Amino acid sequence: MRDEDIIGLVIVLVVAVVVLAVYIGLIVLGVTIAKRKNRSPHWMWFAVHPLGLLITLIVMASLSPLKRCPQCAQTTQLHARLCPFCGYNFAMAGAPGIYAPPPPVYIPPQRY
Numbered sequence: 054m055r056d057e058d059i060i061g062l063v064i065v066l067v068v069a070v071v072v073l074a075v076y077i078g079l080i081v082l083g084v085t086i087a088k089r090k091n092r093s094p095h096w097m098w099f100a101v102h103p104l105g106l107l108i109t110l111i112v113m114a115s116l117s118p119l120k121r122c123p124q125c126a127q128t129t130q131l132h133a134r135l136c137p138f139c140g141y142n143f144a145m146a147g148a149p150g151i152y153a154p155p156p157p158v159y160i161p162p163q164r165y
């Protein structure tokens with residue numbers, strides 16, 4: 054093997070490692086944006102394809118953030134006043150809204 058071949062191989066390997074590091078960094082950036090906006094980070098699985106990475110990053114950056122209901126942990130629009138899933142009132146933080154907790158479970162007394 055000639056010296057020029059070894060140098061060329063090293064250059065190709067270094068370029069491949071740099072490209073892979075940038076690619077993974079962009080995926081991590083997309084996951085970070087998704088988590089910050091309460092969106093599912095699993096959308097970044099489209100980044101398996103480079104075009105999917107580009108499209109998903111653009112879409113994820115342009116989507117509006119969601120807020121998470123403290124009562125049922127579902128996500129809803131940022132401007133929502135009531136949770137569409139459980140009726141939690143975001144305006145009155147801590148108030149139960151129209152949600153009523155289930156009645157306590159009746160446990161019959163045991164006979165001995």
Ligand SMILES: [Zn+2]
Pocket residue numbers: 122123124125126127136137138139140141
């Ligand atoms: Zn809720």
